Every structure is written in C-alpha cells, then in structure tokens.
Amino acid sequence: MAAKSPITVAHGDGIGPEIMDAVLKILDAAGAQLAIETIEIGEKVYKKGVPSGIEDKSWESLRRTKCFFKAPITTPQGGGFKSLNVTVRKSLALFANVRPCVSYHPYVRTTQPSMNMVIVRENEEDLYAGIEHQQTDNVVQCLKLISHTGSERIIRYAFEYARANGRKKVTCISKDNIMKLTDGLFHKIFDKVAKEYAPAIETNHLIVDIGAAKIAAAPHIFDVVVTENLYGDIISDIAAEVAGSVGLCGSSNIGLNGAMFEAIHGSAPDIAGKGIANPSGLLNAAVMMLQHLHQEKVAENIHNAWLRTIEDGIHTGDIFNPQVSARRANTKEFADAVIERLNHAPRFFKPVVFGEGGTIKMPEVSLPAPATKKLEGVDIFLHWRGQGAVEVLAGQLKSLSNSLKLSSIDSRGLLVWPDAASKTEAGDHWRCRFTAANDTAPVTQEQIIHLLQSISKAGLDCVKTENLYSFDGVRGFTVAQGQ
Structure with a gap:
C-alpha cells in the first residue's frame, strides 16, 4: 500500500462541518491514502481574540x-x-488560485450548456496587497502592486496547467488600455511567455470589461484564463454563477511549497445544522487535492462517481429541478449516493481521465536583469485647501525651488495646471510634479530633500512623495490625463 499523504483538515463554520464529514466519508470509501491532522480555524478562534482566525x-x-x-x-x-x-495564501506563498467552471447541462440549470473553462488567478499581488492610506479629508488611496516575477510565475503556471490538462487555449485578461504600467507589464510578460508554448497552445488577450461580458454571454469561447488578483476574483464568481451553481465549484490555491483546497461558497449559516447543504463544491476541491497529491486514479473514480450521481438525478435542494431530478437528497444521502456509484462511469458526461498530459511543471522565475535607472524628478502630493485658484498654489511652489522645475499639477490624475482644459478646484489632494530645471540638468536626491524641506517650512502639508525614474531610457511613470 502506498504511503499516506499528510494533509491538514479544518471543518470550518456554518455548513462546513456537515459537508466536510460527507466529503471525508467519500474519500475514505474511495481508498484515498490520507494521513489527516485536524485543526480549528474561523469563528471560534476569532472569538478567542486571534485576529487572523x-x-x-x-x-x-x-x-x-x-x-x-x-x-x-x-x-x-x-x-x-x-x-x-488572504492570510493563508500570503503566509504560505500560494501564488495561483485555480478554479474550474463547468456546465453540467441538462442536469443543472444553465444558459451556457457548453461551458468548460478554468480561471487561473494571481493570488498575492495587485490591490489585494492591502496597502491603503487616507491622505486627506477627501482622498484615500490603495496601491496596486504588480511585479515581474509574480506576473511571470502565474502566467507560466497557466500555460503549464493548460499543457498538463490537454487545454488548447490561454486567454490573458487585463486593463492595460488604462493602467499602462501595471497591467501593461502583465500583458507584456504574457506575450513573451506565450511564444514558448506556440503553436501548441493558442493565445489571445481581452480587456477585462469585454472579457467579463464574454464570460457571461459566451463562455464556450474560453479554455484557460489567466489574470490578476482583483479581476480573477470577480470573473471567477461570474463564471461559477453562469455555470449553474456556486455550490458545485471547488478551487485550489497552489504554491511552490504548499497548497490549499476549498469550496468557493461561504459558510451559509442560515442553513447550518439542517443537513441539506450541497457538498459538491468541497468534493470537487478534494478531487483537485488528490490530483495534487498524485492520487489521480482515486480522483478519477470519485469525480466519475459524482458525475454519475448528477446524471442519475440525485440532487441536493440547491440544484433540484423537478424536470430532470429523480430525488431530492440531503447532505448525507448525496454522499452515500456518490459512494454507491464508485467504480461506475458516467453515461452522458465524458468520463474524466487525469494526468494524461503529464504533471504541471512548477515555474521557476528570477528577478529581471538590473536596468540603468535614472532619477528624472519627483511627484509631491499635497493636502491643500488654500484660498484662490490652483495658480496660487503653483506660484507658491515655483518660489520654493530653484534647482527643480514645477512641471504640472493634477487632481486625482486630471491635469489642472498649466494650460489645462479642466480648471476644477473641488479637491484637497494635489499631485505636484517637479522635474529637471532644463534638459541637460541632472536630478539628485539632495535636490528633492531640499525641496521637501522648503515645502515643510512654507507650511504646506506633504502627504506622499514618489520619485520618478526611467529604466534603460524608458519612462517608468505616467502623465496626467490631459497632459
């Protein structure tokens, strides 16, 4: 007998204990080789005063x-x-969230009967880094952090997933028509990596607006989607809903040295203890876990038995449909039905076979080569509610610096000085850009420090600074709208 794979199990809150018991019963009946350690997390731990849960x-x-x-x-x-x-994903460096979204028509209601896609979402970066600040009475900010290594790692993983699972197309979704540096980097790296897998794997790119719309209206055109953290969070829920039921979807969170598997739905406290919850999402997560643990045959057996159960019309209340369902099952009855169908292939759905494309090669990435980095100026963000037009602020700032030139002032990205089409004054947050006094003059850290000292002595409230750099002669910062 093969050695048992160690796993840590948490039964959770709400319906969690009910569906976990049902799934573990199925895993045991199918012969999964697991050495289980049980921990307590969630509500009870939070209430002990542990803020992480x-x-x-x-x-x-x-x-x-x-x-x-x-x-x-x-x-x-x-x-x-x-x-x-979020705490577990970051602490264990689980960089990839993988969520299959499949239609089980005609047994589960859906408007998209041919849907069969997988969303691979970057898990550690983007706006979910959680770096936020209030800067003025009127303005708060959230930093969007996208790295070369984080982008390359998730993109390579998506292509490796496609190759290992016989998928033929990878779609990149971003918003680089607006966020040209952050999302632009993600798109650029996608295009570079895609060349290594061509022509075996087809590729394309969509802006997130139209990408989300197409997932809702025509998901059959997608195979594997790779995207950033926020977009992935949104479109994966859209896809799950379009597929027919959030209760059917499992997900995996994969890292170089660990993994987490879970259903995508919540703890549903309104039905907790009633024994009616659908364990399918957690069961499908368990199937992904068994694949990760190289117990593919057990995973195949369970998933095919689950498909056969769905075909036979044994459905929990969330997907019960009198037109196609034969019996409304509670949580325990559904689990027993899956167990009864172990070693039975589905008749309508295509039986699954895992591992035909080989194992997923975990991506190895490294920092990009050092560039020639040149200081080009500084953006100084001011909390200013002074009297008069923005020209008053501009005049004051110009008088404070002899070595650096005030180039522009904008309000939340919209140019307001000089010669701006918009003359909005309704704000208290101003980005003031200083650059070299002339085209040949260098910009130094000492000049910036001196300027900040002058601004402070003048009684102006600097809430943030951002140095402006070029890398190998390419500007590493954006300009204001209207500039």
Missing part, C-alpha cells in the same frame, strides 16, 4: 503537511478581523 499550533500543522483541505468559515463582522484566506 488561526492559532500558532495550526500553522505548525500547515507547514508540516503542506496541504490544507478547508471547509468554509465565518469571519465576524467588524472588530478588525482579517481574512483568513
């Missing part, structure tokens, strides 16, 4: 097993409690 001893288990099988949890509202999912 997970205790130190549980971290020890996760780092030991490197595989986390997790039921949904409840995060208490208010009180500064942190998202456990």
